[in-house]
Amino acid sequence: MPRLPHPLSDQSFAWLQAYFEQASGIRLRPEKKMLVISRLQKRLEARRLPGFDAYCALLRDPAEEAERQKMLDALTTHETYFFREPRQHEHFAQTALPGFKRKPVKVWSAACSSGEETWSLAMQLAEHFGLHGWELTGSDISTQVLEHAARGLYPLERLQNMPERTLHRWCRKGLERYHGQFLIAPALRQRVRFQQHNLLEPASALGEFDVVFLRNVLIYFDAPRRSRILAHVVACLQPGGYLYLGESETLTALPAGMQQTGTAVFRRTQPTK
Known part of the structure; x- marks a missing residue:
């Protein structure tokens, strides 16, 4: 049975918005909250974390540069294909x-x-x-x-x-x-x-x-x-x-x-x- 996604509190979403904008220049609009949950769910599971509050705490750790890059990777992937336009x-x-x-x-x-x-x-x-x-x-x-x-x-x-x-x-x-x-x-x-x-x-x-x-x-x-x-x-x-x-x-x-x-x-x- 598929695992239910972790809830994302407004406070953690606001922190992710601020960090992602600082790192990439892209502002995650409020309607992107479900996209953030779906794309970062695997990172929570990979790190065996109980929720997004714990994940944000992990991302604040100076030693977690690799995880911060993985978060950016997950949120910056856009659809593309050969010979577009x-x-x-x-x-x-x-x-x-x-x-x-x-x-x-x-x-x-x-x-x-x-x-x-x-x-x-x-x-x-x-x-x-x-x-x-x-x-x-x-x-x-x-x-x-x-x-x-x-x-x-x-x-x-x-x-x-x-x-x-x-x-x-x-x-x-x-x-x-x-x-x-x-x-x-x-x-x-x-x-x-x-x-x-x-x-x-x-x-x-x-x-x-x-x-x-x-x-x-x-x-x-x-x-x-x-x-x-x-x-x-x-x-x-x-x-x-x-x-x-x-x-x-x-x-x-x-x-x-x-x-x-x-x-x-x-x-x-x-x-x-």
Whole structure:
């Protein structure tokens, strides 16, 4: 019989809200309380704790950095899939990539979650340039999803948006214990790096980029933090480079030096001052 979820008191929820916002910049709205309970239930069971009050006390322990990271991992996982928002992938392949003459072309998949976007971009880069002449970085605040992304192993049902030619070239169907799964081709996995990064921090350590995909993540932040994140991203975008946001996301004001060139597609026209 399934175990009933532990109740989450208003006091413990308020503490989790405050800590999570400080660490990630994301404010957990009151209606997210049940999501917090469902996602952290396994952590309480793993640590054999009687409830959320005890879990919050554990998280306050300076020695529990690993558990605090596990909590962040559990609460920052978002839904993603291969070749999401196809019009932008078409723009990336047909408009952005052919315009870059300098090599290597450097691409950043920000807030990449479990890696489906990153691998979609890797496949497009490899189709256009081959296995050389480009660099691709996937980043996320969650170490757990980055490990998943780097592994490149996914259930077969994730293939529903994959172009058939791309599927046959870059994916390997799992056998025996990997039945029902597929693996990104080893040659492609060797060409991509994954790195932990908090979008609220400057991105200079990641390098400079010709293209940045920052899709479907700004909606989780308030206006000041959205501006802060965009400033960090634009600062590491080369003049002439492209920024892709989620098609459902809107900007009240364009960052300095950027102009819109397509649906949620922006291009840097000049260095920021």
